[in-house]
Amino acid sequence: MTLAFVEREGSDPTEETLEMLTLARELADGDGESLDVVAFAGGSRLSVDELGAYGVDEVYHVVHDRLDGYAPEAWGESVAQLASDVDPSAVVAPGTDRGHEVLAHVGATLDVPMAANCIGIDVVEDGAYELRRNRWGGSLIEHARLEAGTTLLTPAEHEFPIEKAESTTDPSESEFTPSLEDTQFRVQVERVERADEEGIPLGEARVVIGGGRGVGGPDAYDQLEELADLLGGTVGASRAAVNEGWRPHDDQIGQTGAKISPDIYIPCGISGAVQHMVGCKGAETILAINTDPEAAIIQKADYAVIGDLHEIVPELNDTIREA
Template identity: 45%
Template sequence: MTVLCLIETDAGGGGVDASMRALAVARGLAGSADEELAAAWFGPAEAVSPGELAAAGVGRAWAIGSAELSGYAPLAWARALAGLAADPVTGSAADPAAGPLGGSGWISAIVAAATDHGNEVLAHLGAITGLPMAANCVSAARIAPGKCRLVRQRWAGSLIEDAVLAAPVALLTVAADAVPADAVLADAVLAEVRPAAAGEPAGGGGDAEVSVEVYQPELADGDLTVLAAESADRRSGVSLASARVVVGGGRGVGGPDGFAVLEELAGLLGGVVGVSRVVTSEGWRPHRQQVGQTGTKITPELYLACGISGAIQHMAGCQGAKTIVAINTDSGAPIVTKADYAVIGDLHEVLPALVEAIKARRP
């Protein structure tokens, strides 16, 4: 049996970070039952390098493409994955007698990153096949044929659910912010999942061969009704989701005029400003700057949370930060029990002094 992982590819080449972390969870699932790990993506065969796949422990790979399937189309992507999972050679229409995906039943699970695309495509796949789908998984292990034990996020990670998924093919998306970046390479995870597997090929040596096959999907009528038209104007500057430093502001900032010092500090540290939900609800800053369950999930090296109480909704967005420093007037605020370091004080006094101290160190 094989665990198949959908890889989203970056315009600049390679798999996107969230997909590579999803691949780590897929590899854990495959490893728990001595199954193969395979990957598939939409686009040209060279979009992901064989070396990158081998390092992640992938044994087989498919590039899915056809002339009509050039952009992102959620239903068409789901149909193509269903076809590939039914039969990687012909993609022949599913035979209901052969199970939900038809074909030879060589696939035990299909995994994707819990991104807008990953969740959407796997939801369509669940609807097409009548299979259940588990979103935002953190880990997965096979406990019996047709049965997986899952750990998944609820409340965007503020609560953890232990669950059992009973399905002939498991459909999972992976909460990428909960998978450590150093789990992406195969050696780390194989050592963790199968400590007794010494002597087996670990797949991380770079000498393993991954041949990428091209798969041409057969689409059904209407699969391309919903098709993304992309505008080319990418936002310039550092994005909140991938910033190395985020300076966060909450109710304590006091109003739209209070953010100047946060912007200045973010500039000095090479970071960006993020805000809590109350700030966007009050209209002080645009919603795209919101860090939280209903905004952006961030994974910076440093998160400096200023005047933020630390509600569940906000912490769900910043729990992926490596170090959290809180600046708050209230030593009893929830953020103080959730941060690594705290300064008890008024951000309107502390931040200007911090900015001056940093400037004074620089020539």
């Protein structure tokens, strides 16, 4: 059996969870096993209706009177206890900060290895896995073989498409109550404060316009904002632009910023450093605007316009407005 840790927003699984379920189902099918998931009940329960479309066979609801909020050690201990009971061949979590953290605690508790940021996994003989993973901020790909009684895995964010199963299942449901100690609640979330941001969040935008050092200053972002408004998207920035103080850190795209997966990403005046490309590699299409035809971003883009963004973007805005 493959066991998947589910993150949710309200009663629905997150987008990253659905990406992860694509990988988890491939592993379960490769081993000829079932795909089960574990979710924390909290104030409300995960809706299982949608999960049947992704081939889930059983849903374990973790129920405990102290697990209303996120407590990484307690969550990790809960998943570890469930894994000890059901003995999965693999435990898979979303490639998010929370997914990595929970699975790391599971690995420490069970004393089993964890492989994070996987971009490809093949099931081979004797329960072993051949892995391909992003390493060093995405600048290289590691090929490795992992063998363990229970293997812990997370996919790289936005690496796997959201794909429904060929046949729909009718998941069964059961409750699991872990045995937890006070020390496992020494770190927990007490409250959540939302950023006071306007417009579409970077992680949810289907169109993202990026601005780098080539924009030249904070005022020049007005033309990028206009383009984003016309296309129903939002504006992001490179680390260089954020370091200059032209945009807030919430707008930064890259290894130390937001990871985006829009339908189209239009980077303007961005060189395309490895750290930036880690953040935008989930984009379906990249249309780069840059004066340098040899810039790294041009080499990695699907389409490119070689020229001055201060001339091209206003023309683009006018054309879209007329159309």
